[in-house]
Amino acid sequence: MNKLFYPAIFHKAEEGGFWVSFPDFPECLTEGDNMEQAYEMAVDALGLAITSRMKEQQIIPGPSSVDTINIEDGFLVVIEFDMLAYKKRTNSKAVKKTLSIPQWLNEEAIARDINFSQALQEILITKIQEK
Template identity: 45%
Template structure:
């Protein structure tokens, strides 16, 4: 899932930035510079939205960039994130699944050294269009 939300970037001391997302409660971060700030903003936004998805919470509609007034030493910019990519990077714990196949198929695959986990993963990715 790809999302785009406005963020308020506030310039701090020594070139650092603090960033918050007005559409979410408790969604904020900081960066050592502007480039780091954007990276950190993408990460915290993906983390927040992944939590919403996992908990089945309603994801808010993004505010219009023009409706947010930043003030001095601040600017508003959109931040994009992809929660599927975030999950791939941060949620790679192996999960054991039990499955049933015919004995003859098991024997043939085992004889040919087929990795059942790899086959299942590839088939699921293909079926899900990932």
């Protein structure tokens, strides 16, 4: 569930720019002064809607099929949402972990001046991206 794709409807705002709604997340609305800003705001708003639902243990709906969406005023844009990138950007709080490794591995890593935290983070990110 790292990359998700959800349809959004971009509406022209009377004062200029766009406002954005999501058929699958009625509570999710945002806006931007231009197309680029509206898209970026839509990605962040979608991330907030998804993570809020996850925290509240609510169902995350699957994306609606684009051919079933009724668009009265505006146009359809598919928003790409990368959960891993969003979490990296919005939740980089460090947590302490205790782990055990063989003594010989500890000695070799220290001799090579390896940063344990950085090495573990790099390996975990690689493992997460593989799944």
